[in-house]
Amino acid sequence: MNSTTSTRRAAWTMLPTLLLMAGMSAASAAPIPPPLPRNLQALMYSTMPSTPAHSPEMALDGDQKSYFKSVYDMNDNDIFMVMFSKPIAVKSLRIVTGDADGKNAVTNAMVEISGNGIAFTKAADFDADGAASASLDGAIVKAVRIRLNGNAKLPSLLVREIKINSQAKIKSVVQGPGRGFVDYSEAPDVADWAKRMETQMDSYWAKTAEILHSDNFYTPNMVRVFYRDGDGVAGTDNGEMVVNAKWARAHDDDTGLGVHEMTHVIQATPYEPVWMVEGIADYIRWVKFEPEHFHPRINVERSKYNDSYQTTATFLGWCTNHYDDKLVTQLNDAVRFGKYNDGLFKEYCGKDVNTLWAEFIADYKAAPDKILAKPGA
Numbered sequence: 423m424n425s426t427t428s429t430r431r432a433a434w435t436m437l438p439t440l441l442l443m444a445g446m447s448a449a450s451a452a453p454i455p456p457p458l459p460r461n462l463q464a465l466m467y468s469t470m471p472s473t474p475a476h477s478p479e480m481a482l483d484g485d486q487k488s489y490f491k492s493v494y495d496m497n498d499n500d501i502f503m504v505m506f507s508k509p510i511a512v513k514s515l516r517i518v519t520g521d522a523d524g525k526n527a528v529t530n531a532m533v534e535i536s537g538n539g540i541a542f543t544k545a546a547d548f549d550a551d552g553a554a555s556a557s558l559d560g561a562i563v564k565a566v567r568i569r570l571n572g573n574a575k576l577p578s579l580l581v582r583e584i585k586i587n588s589q590a591k592i593k594s595v596v597q598g599p600g601r602g603f604v605d606y607s608e609a610p611d612v613a614d615w616a617k618r619m620e621t622q623m624d625s626y627w628a629k630t631a632e633i634l635h636s637d638n639f640y641t642p643n644m645v646r647v648f649y650r651d652g653d654g655v656a657g658t659d660n661g662e663m664v665v666n667a668k669w670a671r672a673h674d675d676d677t678g679l680g681v682h683e684m685t686h687v688i689q690a691t692p693y694e695p696v697w698m699v700e701g702i703a704d705y706i707r708w709v710k711f712e713p714e715h716f717h718p719r720i721n722v723e724r725s726k727y728n729d730s731y732q733t734t735a736t737f738l739g740w741c742t743n744h745y746d747d748k749l750v751t752q753l754n755d756a757v758r759f760g761k762y763n764d765g766l767f768k769e770y771c772g773k774d775v776n777t778l779w780a781e782f783i784a785d786y787k788a789a790p791d792k793i794l795a796k797p798g799a
């Protein structure tokens with residue numbers, strides 16, 4: 423979501439089907455099993471938010487009564503994934519979806535597996551009852567994921583149980599640390615840029631999730647990032663971020679845009695009001711993540727608090743410093759649950775938004791370079 427974005431959903435491009443080969447000897451069908459890992463962890467990843475009552479770990483707890491359930495709908499780009507801390511040999515797997523009454527069963531979707539966590543191939547389709555089974559014959563598996571077939575949008579993803587049949591024993595199941603899964607295979611020359619962006623994004627994921635916390639709400643902890651030649655800068659739609667490779671080539675120092683786009687994933691809000699959603703994303707990037715590179719420019723005659731992007735970000739930073747250091751957490755929470763209105767500024771800061779804006783402009787006129795300095799600093 424970016425003012426200059428035109429790339430939205432682009433076709434998923436499948437890498438060659440290498441993964442089943444990983445760990446296989448050349449002519450033999452039987453893979454060489456990796457040594458059994460001692461402390462095998464299953465890291466759960468979801469592009470969809472959830473709640474503690476139906477957390478991602480509940481899909482892998484051996485109990486069919488507990489289940490993962492996404493808070494919002496599942497779209498084409500959304501992913502639910504288990505990633506093992508080490509690749510393991512898997513004999514078979516079975517995934518059961520839908521509640522006890524068969525509601526929210528996944529029927530128009532597939533299970534994909536990967537030997538390296540990057541390239542995936544289909545292992546099974548879900549059947550009419552919302553179950554998927556695959557005989558893998560000892561294939562080396564690093565990750566298993568659920569993905570919809572095109573245009574199979576679901577009101578919610580409900581995964582009762584993922585059963586992995588393997589000699590390797592899973593010792594713990596946890597939510598993985600938030601990160602981007604990056605694919606620059608369509609623009610390999612931007613690899614260095616993409617790796618810098620990935621490092622920055624991953625380093626700030628947890629902090630952003632903390633700032634954008636809501637009670638009883640788990641924010642998404644993954645996004646897939648693709649680099650392609652296109653228009654504009656970058657766009658994020660559900661669990662998929664597309665970065666214009668041409669922009670990356672031409673703007674060597676703009677890797678922080680990944681933090682802006684990542685913020686949209688963690689926000690887990692409707693795209694409304696747009697100015698607040700974009701203002702918060704720029705607040706995270708510019709005010710919190712790289713303030714040393716941020717030099718706000720406000721037009722004191724014409725700018726408004728709802729001008730979006732950097733203007734709104736600067737205003738939010740100023741309000742946070744002067745009135746309420748939890749302001750952005752509370753505003754994002756309100757946007758997330760469709761309760762945002764301008765009156766919230768008065769509720770949180772004690773003054774209405776127009777009064778705050780007038781004070782902000784007066785401060786900016788007095789010392790533009792200090793507009794984001796803490797009072798008294």
Ligand SMILES: [Zn+2]
Pocket residue numbers: 423424425682683686700703
């Ligand atoms: Zn944006």
